[in-house]
Amino acid sequence: MSGRLFVRVLVTGLVAVLCAASPYFGLPAWTPSLATVVALLSVSLMGLNLIFGNTGMLAFGQAAFVALPGYLAGMLSLHLHVPTLAAIALALIATVIVANLVGRIFIRLPGIFFAVGTLGFAFVVEGLARAFPSVTGGASGLVFSEGTQLSGDAWYALALGTLALALASYLGLVRHRYARTLRVVHHDELAAAVVGIDVARVKSRAFTLGCAYSALGGVLLAYFVGVVVPENSGVNRSLEMVGMVMLGGPGRVLGPLLGAGLVQWMFTVAGFAKQYEVLLYGVAFLGTVLFAREGLGGLLQAVWHRIGSAGKLPPQVVDRSSEPAMPLTVGAPGGVxxxxxxxxxxxxxxxxxxxxxxxxxxxxxxxxxxxxxxxxxxxxxxxxxxxxxxxxxxxxxxxxxxxxxxxxxxxxxxxxxxxxxxxxxxxxxxxxxxxxxxxxxxxxxxxxxxxxxxxxxxxxxxxxxxxxxxxxxxxxxxxxxxxxxxxxxxxxxxxxxxxxxxxxxxxxxxxxxxxxxxxxxxxxxxxxxxxxxxxxxxxxxxxxxxxxxxxxxxxxxxxxxxxxxxxxxxxxx
The missing domain is CATH 3.40.50.300 (P-loop containing nucleotide triphosphate hydrolases)
Known part of the structure; x- marks a missing residue:
C-alpha cells in the first residue's frame, strides 16, 4: 500500500468511526448504547478478519476467544478479589497464551480440520462455562458489577477510542511485507513455502494476533453489557462472527465495522424479536454471497477507486532495466x-x-x-x-x-x-x-x-x-x-x-x-x-x-x- 493510499484509507476509517459510531447519525434505533456495542464488537471482529479474511484460516470457534477473557476477568474479580484493571490485563494475557497454544496444536492441520478443531475448542469453553455454575455462573452467566460504575458516555468514549486505536494498529499491521505474506499464504501455501515463507509460523502468529484483538473487544464488551453467558462463546455466535466478517468484506480494513454495524442495527430495528433474527441474518448473508462476494467493504473500495481514478492517466511503467538490482551472490564459475x-x-x-x-x-x-x-x-x-x-x-x-x-x-x-x-x-x-x-x-x-x-x-x-x-x-x-x-x-x-x-x-x-x-x-x-x-x-x-x-x-x-x-x-x- 502506497503512502498516499494509506493516508486515504486512514482518513476514511476515522471518518467511518466518527460517523457510523455516532449516536447522532440519524439512523432509526441508533443509540449511544448500540454504537458502543458495534465499536467493541468491531474490535473483536478485526481479529477474525486477520485470521480468516487476510490469512485464509476458517476459524469456526472464534467466539470462544471473545468470551474467555470476560469469564477469566470476572472470576478473578469475583472469587480472588483482584482489582478490575489487573483482572482485565491478566485475562487478556492468559487468553493470548491459550490462543497461542491452540494455534500451535491446530495450525498445521488442513483447512477443514483447523475449522473443526477451533469449533471443538468453542464447545469446550461453552461446556466448561455450563459445567461449573458455582464458578462461572452456569447457564445464567457471570454477572459483572464494575462496569456499571461508568456512565454511558464514558463507555461510548472508551469504545470509540479503543476502536480507533485498534483500527490504526490494524492498518499498520496489514501493509507492505506482512500484507503480501498473508496474501500469498492465503492463496497458496505451497508457493508461500517455496518463496521462503515459514507458513506454520506465519499462521500461528496471525492466529495469536487475531485472538488478541478478539479478546480485547470481548472483555470490554462483557464489562459494558454486565454479563457473559455460555452462548457468547458457543458455535452459533462463532458462525455469526464469520457471517459478519463476510458481510463487511473479508480482508477489508473496514469490513468488521461495516458487518457489525449493519447486523446489529438490523437486529435492533427488528425490536430484538427472536422470530426475525434468523431471517435477517439469512437475507443479509445470502445477499452477500450472491451479489457482493467482496462484501460491503469491497463495494465501497471499488466505488472509491473509480472516484479516485476518474480523469487520471493510467500509471506508466518506468523502464528500470538498466538500474542496479539488489546485491547478488552468484556461484563461482565452474563450481557445483x-x-x-x-x-x-x-x-x-x-x-x-x-x-x-x-x-x-x-x-x-x-x-x-x-x-x-x-x-x-x-x-x-x-x-x-x-x-x-x-x-x-x-x-x-x-x-x-x-x-x-x-x-x-x-x-x-x-x-x-x-x-x-x-x-x-x-x-x-x-x-x-x-x-x-x-x-x-x-x-x-x-x-x-x-x-x-x-x-x-x-x-x-x-x-x-x-x-x-x-x-x-x-x-x-x-x-x-x-x-x-x-x-x-x-x-x-x-x-x-x-x-x-x-x-x-x-x-x-x-x-x-x-x-x-x-x-x-x-x-x-x-x-x-x-x-x-x-x-x-x-x-x-x-x-x-x-x-x-x-x-x-x-x-x-x-x-x-x-x-x-x-x-x-x-x-x-
Missing part, C-alpha cells in the same frame, strides 16, 4: 551448484525414485527427462525441500540441505511450477517482491520494488509490472513465475515444464531468459516434455524411468539411446 547422492523416496512399499545421483554445474542447464510417473516431480520436491528423502543426500553449493525445511532453502533455490502459482489480485511486481520479503527481509520497501522492477525489465517483462496477475495470459504468468524464482540469483533454479502452454514468441522469450540466467552462473534443472525446446536450451541431463536413471550425459546422445526411445520418446513419436 547441486549434487544429488543416492537419493531414494518410498511411499509405503512403492519406490518413487531409487538411487538417483547427478551433479549440476554453475551456468549449466541440466535436464530431467522421463515419462509421466518416472519420479521427476518427486525428485524436484526433494531437492526443493517439499519432501524428505527416504535415503541419500542433497547438497547445494556444497552444503548438505537434506534435512533443511523448504523455506530455509529459498534463498539458494528458486523454483517455478508447471502451473504458475501467482496471487491473482497482487500486481506482477508485488508477486515478485513476495520472494524478496523473505530472502532479503531487511531490505527497505523501496529497494525491494526497485529490485523487482529491474529484474522484470532485464527479462523483458517490465511492461507487466503494474498489471495484476489475474490480467496476465497463462504464458505471461509462467514467465513471471520463472522470473520470481530467479530473483536474488539463487545458486540453483528448478523449472517444472516451463515451456508448456507457451506460444512460439514466449518460447523464444523463455530461451532468452534462460540464457541470461546462465550468464549469471545459475545452475538450472529443467523438467520438460518439449524435446525440441529441451535440445535447444539444455546441454546434458539424465533420463528417469520407473524411478531409476536409465541414461545420462549430453542431450543429443541421450535422445538417440535405444532404451530412452523405447521408454519415452517412442511413445511420443
Amino acid at each position: 551448484a547441486l549434487r544429488v547422492e543416492g537419493v531414494a523416496k518410498r511411499f509405503g512399499g512403492v519406490h518413487a525414485i531409487d538411487d538417483v545421483s547427478f551433479e549440476v554445474q554453475h551456468g549449466e542447464v541440466f535436464a530431467l527427462v522421463g515419462p509421466n510417473g518416472a519420479g521427476k516431480t518427486t525428485l524436484f520436491n526433494i531437492i526443493s525441500g517439499l519432501e524428505m528423502p527416504s535415503a541419500g543426500r542433497v547438497f547445494v553449493e556444497g552444503q548438505d540441505v537434506t534435512s533443511a525445511p523448504v523455506h530455509e532453502r529459498a534463498a539458494g533455490i528458486g523454483r517455478s511450477f508447471q502451473v504458475a502459482r501467482l496471487v491473482p489480485d497482487l500486481t506482477t511486481a508485488e508477486n515478485v517482491m513476495a520472494r524478496l520479503d523473505h530472502i532479503a527481509p531487511h531490505m527497505p520497501e523501496a529497494g525491494k520494488r526497485a529490485a523487482a522492477l529491474a529484474l522484470l525489465g532485464r527479462f523483458g517483462l517490465g511492461e507487466l509490472a503494474n498489471s495484476r496477475a489475474a490480467q496476465l495470459s497463462a504464458g505471461q504468468r509462467k514467465l513471471v513465475d520463472i522470473a520470481r524464482a530467479a530473483l536474488g540469483s539463487p545458486s540453483l533454479l528448478l523449472l517444472d515444464e516451463p515451456a508448456v502452454g507457451l506460444t512460439e514468441v514466449e518460447l523464444d522469450q523463455l530461451a532468452g531468459l534462460l540464457d541470461k540466467l546462465k550468464q549469471q552462473r545459475c545452475g538450472i534443472v529443467l523438467v520438460e516434455h518439449n524435446i525440441g525446446f529441451l535440445s535447444r536450451v539444455a546441454a546434458s541431463g539424465v533420463v528417469l524411468h520407473g524411478g531409476i536413471v536409465i541414461a545420462r550425459g549430453p542431450i543429443g546422445a541421450m535422445l538417440q539411446d535405444e532404451a530412452v526411445r523405447n521408454a519415452y520418446l517412442g511413445a511420443i513419436e
